Amino acid sequence: MNENLQQSIAKQLTNNRQIASRSKIEARYPERHLPDGAEVTRFCPSPTGFVHIGAIFTAMICQYVARQTNGVYVLRIEDTDKKREVEGAKELIAQQLKAFEVIPDEGLQADGSVIGEYGPYVQSERGDIYLAFALDLLEKGRAYPCFATSEELQAAVKDQQSKKLRPGYYGEWALWRDRSDDDVQAALDAGKPFVLRFKSEGSHIKRMEFDDVLKGHMNVPENDLDVPLIKSDEYRLPTYHLAHVVDDYLMRAAIIFRGEEWLPSTPLHIELAEALGIKPFRYAHTPVISIVDPNGGGKRKLSKRKDPEADVAYWQEAAYPLRAVKAYLLGLANSNFEEWYKANLDSDLGDFELSLDKLASSRSPLLDMKKVEDYAKDEIASMDQGAFNKAVLAWANAHDSPLFEAMMVDGDFTNRVLSIERDGDQPRKDVAKWSDVPEQFGYFYDEIFATRFVPLITEALEGISDVDVQTACQNFLSGYDHSADKDAWFENMKSAAEKSGYALDRKDLKSNPDKFKGGLADFAKIIRVKTTGKTRTPDLYTIMQIVGEETVLSRLS
RNA sequence: GGUCCCAUCGUCUAACGGUUAGGACACUAGAUUCUCAAUCUAGCAAUACGAGUUCGAUUCUCGUUGGGAUCACCA
Numbered sequence: 283m284n285e286n287l288q289q290s291i292a293k294q295l296t297n298n299r300q301i302a303s304r305s306k307i308e309a310r311y312p313e314r315h316l317p318d319g320a321e322v323t324r325f326c327p328s329p330t331g332f333v334h335i336g337a338i339f340t341a342m343i344c345q346y347v348a349r350q351t352n353g354v355y356v357l358r359i360e361d362t363d364k365k366r367e368v369e370g371a372k373e374l375i376a377q378q379l380k381a382f383e384v385i386p387d388e389g390l391q392a393d394g395s396v397i398g399e400y401g402p403y404v405q406s407e408r409g410d411i412y413l414a415f416a417l418d419l420l421e422k423g424r425a426y427p428c429f430a431t432s433e434e435l436q437a438a439v440k441d442q443q444s445k446k447l448r449p450g451y452y453g454e455w456a457l458w459r460d461r462s463d464d465d466v467q468a469a470l471d472a473g474k475p476f477v478l479r480f481k482s483e484g485s486h487i488k489r490m491e492f493d494d495v496l497k498g499h500m501n502v503p504e505n506d507l508d509v510p511l512i513k514s515d516e517y518r519l520p521t522y523h524l525a526h527v528v529d530d531y532l533m534r535a536a537i538i539f540r541g542e543e544w545l546p547s548t549p550l551h552i553e554l555a556e557a558l559g560i561k562p563f564r565y566a567h568t569p570v571i572s573i574v575d576p577n578g579g580g581k582r583k584l585s586k587r588k589d590p591e592a593d594v595a596y597w598q599e600a601a602y603p604l605r606a607v608k609a610y611l612l613g614l615a616n617s618n619f620e621e622w623y624k625a626n627l628d629s630d631l632g633d634f635e636l637s638l639d640k641l642a643s644s645r646s647p648l649l650d651m652k653k654v655e656d657y658a659k660d661e662i663a664s665m666d667q668g669a670f671n672k673a674v675l676a677w678a679n680a681h682d683s684p685l686f687e688a689m690m691v692d693g694d695f696t697n698r699v700l701s702i703e704r705d706g707d708q709p710r711k712d713v714a715k716w717s718d719v720p721e722q723f724g725y726f727y728d729e730i731f732a733t734r735f736v737p738l739i740t741e742a743l744e745g746i747s748d749v750d751v752q753t754a755c756q757n758f759l760s761g762y763d764h765s766a767d768k769d770a771w772f773e774n775m776k777s778a779a780e781k782s783g784y785a786l787d788r789k790d791l792k793s794n795p796d797k798f799k800g801g802l803a804d805f806a807k808i809i810r811v812k813t814t815g816k817t818r819t820p821d822l823y824t825i826m827q828i829v830g831e832e833t834v835l836s837r838l839s
Numbered sequence: 840g841g842u843c844c845c846a847u848c849g850u851c852u853a854a855c856g857g858u859u860a861g862g863a864c865a866c867u868a869g870a871u872u873c874u875c876a877a878u879c880u881a882g883c884a885a886u887a888c889g890a891g892u893u894c895g896a897u898u899c900u901c902g903u904u905g906g907g908a909u910c911a912c913c914a
Contacts, residue, residue, distance in 0.1 A: 328914050363913055432912085448841055449910065477912050486842090502843060513912045522914050546843060546909040567844090570908080610851095613863085617852050620863060646907065650850050653864045663877085708877045775873065806873040818875035 283423065287463050290470055291427050292417050295478065295518055301410040304418045311400055311532040320353035322535040325379075325386065326526075328360045329371030333378050333594045335649070336541065336571040339611045341384045343568060344539050346636040348387065356533055357389030359404040362519040372404065378594050382604050400533045405525055412520040415528045415558060416478055416512050424483075424557045425511060427476040428458040429469040452482070452506045459508055478512040480523070484553055492552060494545070495537065495566035496641055505550040523547070523554060531560045542567045542646070566638070571614070572646040591649065601677055601716035605631065606658035613657075614647050616640045627664055659711035663704070671700050674723070677716035685720050688727035698828050699726045702820045710820060725814045726829060731837075735815025742811045750782070750799060754808045755838040757781045764831035768823045779805035813837050 314322065323344035327337055348355035357379065359372050372390060379385055380392035388398030402408055419425035434457065439449045451457075458466070459481065469476070484490075484504030491501050511524040520528070530538060545567045555562050573589055590596045597607050608631055612619045615636060622634055662670070675696075678686035689696045700723065703710040712722050724730040743751060757778035763770065776786055784805040785798040799805075810822050813834065819825060826834050 326914085330914090360914060366913065428912095435911090443840085446840075475912095479912095497844070500843080503841095507910090510912045515912075519912095521912065525914095541908095541914095542844075543908060544914090572907080614851065617862090620851095624863095645845055647852090648850060650864065653851070656864060659876095703877080710876050712876060772873075779873090802873055804874095810874060816875090820876075822873075 283426070283466070284463055287467055287470075288420055290467070291420060291478075294470065294476075295416065295512060296410075296413055297518070299410075301413055301417075304414045307411055307414050308532070311534070314354070314534045316354070317352045319351050321347050321351045321537050322354045322356065322533065323348045323537060323539055324356040324358050324530065324533065324535045325384075326358045326360045326540075327375050328363065329367050329375065331368035331371040331374065333375055334571075334592055335594055335597070335607075335611075336592075338378075338382055338384060338594055338608075339571060339614065340539055340541060340568050341379060342382075342608065342611060343566075343615060343636065343641070345384050345386075346632075346634075347537070347539070347638070349632065350636065354387045356398070356400070356535065357386035357403060358529060358533070359390065360522065360525065361404060361406045362513075362521065362525055364406070364515070364517060364519070374595075378598070381598060382594070382608060405529070406517070406519060408525075408529070409517065409519055411532070412512065412524055412528055413518065416520070416524065419480070419511070419557060420478065422557070424481045425478050426458060426481055426508075427466060427470070428456075428479045428508070428510070429466075429474045429476045430457045448486070451479070451508050452486070456508045475514040477510040477514045479508040480511050480550075480554060480557070482506050482508050482550075482553060483557075484549070490549055490552070492548065492562070492565070494548075495564055495638060497545070497567055500545075500548075502549055505547075505553050507550060509550060523550060527551060527554045527558060527560060530563060531555070531558075535563070536561075537564045537566055539566045539568055542570050568641070569614075570646045571649055573649050589649075591651065599717075601681075602654070602658050602714070603661045603716075606661040607654060609657050609661070610650075610654045612636070613653075627660075655714040658714040662713050663709040663711045667701060667704060670704065671697065673716060674700055674719050677719055681717070682720055685724055685727070685730055688730055689723075695726075695828070699723055702824055702828070712820075721816075725816065725819075726825075728833065731815065738815045739811055742815070742817050743808065746808065751808055751812070754778070754782045754805060755812055758809055759835065759838050762834070764826070764834065771823050771826075775806060775809070776802065809838070 314320075316322070325337075325341040325344045327333060345355045347353070357376070359375070361367050361372070373392075373394065376390045376392045376394075385391070386397075388400060389403040390396055396403060416425060428451075430451075435451070438451075438455055438457070442449045442455065456479075458479070482505055484506045486503050486506045488504045489501055490504045491499065493499055509523055510521050512518055512520055519525075526538075544565075548565055548567075551565075552562050573592075597604065609619070609623055612631065612634060613623070616634075618637075618640065619634060626633065665673070675686065675689060678689055689699075713719065720730070720734070725735045758775065761774040761778060763774070766774070779802050780786055782805060783799045785801050806822065807817060810819060811817060813822065813829075814825060
């Protein structure tokens with residue numbers, strides 16, 4: 283390709299602007315002066331308004347590796363696809379990273395500020411940088427313009443399929459790879475849109491080898507695809523492939539943590555780096571978190587549409603303690619984490635020594651909600667009372683104002699409610715997420731009880747006649763003494779049960795099931811449901827003591 | 840379909856070529872003088888299949904089967 287033609291192409295790409303040369307740009311991004319062994323890691327989400335839980339997993343690994351090697355963990359926003367970009371998504375990412383305490387050392391922060399000398403950290407603001415590298419490739423004869431329309435491209439793929447050939451833009455199927463200068467000039471003059479493509483020198487028959495940090499030795503066919511490097515739209519932004527190589531080179535990242543879905547395009551990235559004279563990166567492909575499809579079928583990627591829990595916003599909205607979610611993810615990363623966690627419940631999770639060797643498993647783990655909940659219950663149960671109360675009230679204040687107002691009426695009362703069975707070595711574990719609060723504590727407040735819990739009573743007592751319920755309550759109340767201690771209270775429960783036709787002894791019930799309406803447990807259930815609207819609650823005596831005599835009498839009569 | 844990755848209880852996983860195949864979550868049962876939760880105890884439960892190498896294979900090799908990823912001007 284002659285120089286004049288190259289310059290015409292360059293003019294088109296830069297829209298006639300003068301842009302800095304590659305060498306000038308490189309001078310702006312000097313080597314970092316970091317201690318030996320320090321790793322620069324980078325987490326690079328796209329601003330789609332949706333952050334996958336697996337992305338937090340990868341971000342955490344980046345953070346840990348950087349911290350453990352005294353390196354730097356960079357957040358870079360990959361917004362080269364303007365069509366997919368969602369307003370406010372960049373900021374959302376920064377805020378979510380903060381919520382999970384995976385705060386980047388460089389890049390956009392939750393408060394909107396930007397830290398670091400190797401920016402801009404948003405790809406759409408780096409357009410000229412990519413162009414400079416693209417032009418460098420053009421000069422070296424390793425890139426060329428392609429004017430093929432999407433119809434032509436699709437037709438080629440169809441043709442390939444019918445001939446049972448590998449689909450793609452390569453070799454003889456690379457329509458514009460070996461066009462004459464005249465053809466290119468003509469297309470350019472005609473103002474046809476074009477993308478700048480990479481001119482691959484690989485062969486699909488030859489093989490290449492590389493070592494993945496996590497997956498080990500790879501032996502794969504070389505890349506021979508002439509992929510687009512610069513898109514044809516007015517922004518002239520790069521595709522991921524170019525952007526990755528250029529940015530990670532300039533930001534001086536040597537190790538690339540990214541989802542496993544990138545593994546197949548790694549040979550391309552290695553060839554691209556080579557063509558640019560850039561030392562190849564070390565790649566570490568992390569497992570993708572999956573889920574078992576509830577509609578049958580096998581394992582699949584967690585999807586935004588079908589699985590709300592795939593979006594980290596879900597965890598925030600349900601108000602899980604995010605430390606527990608992190609703990610779960612850490613456990614997926616390193617199986618020895620669980621042991622460490624149990625021994626260091628109060629420690630900072632950052633003190634855990636993450637090992638890349640133990641991360642080597644490359645099967646996509648399945649998200650286990652039950653296990654996350656288990657972590658979450660432990661997490662909440664081990665909070666001290668003050669922190670617990672604060673968290674409950676903060677949640678109610680933000681999400682349930684009727685409950686919040688009810689809770690604020692009498693602080694002492696609320697303190698007693700929130701303290702039930704939380705002390706001692708074996709606290710209750712009813713609350714896995716803060717959005718469980720209304721269900722767990724709402725019935726203590728008369729207004730909330732009336733509106734949200736009374737309607738549940740009928741269903742909870744299904745199968746028991748109204749008469750039986752009434753008799754049970756009457757019998758219980760007739761001997762009820764609010765000032766009695768727990769033993770006496772329980773004696774009353776038993777005698778009321780007996781009087782109402784319930785068996786006190788399980789054996790009696792078993793040998794003569796027809797003689798009784800049920801066991802003591804069945805009787806207690808009636809009293810419990812009438813008092814709380816729920817079949818599962820903490821100790822009923824304690825509940826009655828807290829809500830007070832008047833409330834007990836009114837709910838049971 | 841091509842290419843690549845992967846294969847241990849339901850799930851996440853542990854096991855220098857020699858273990859009774861271990862743990863955690865889930866599940867089941869019993870105990871804790873009421874329910875539920877918690878706790879304790881017990882239990883259920885796995886090396887995908889077939890060859891080969893070896894005194895010996897979950898571990899190494901090959902094949903089969905199965906699952907996953909990818910094949911865009913998306914990242």
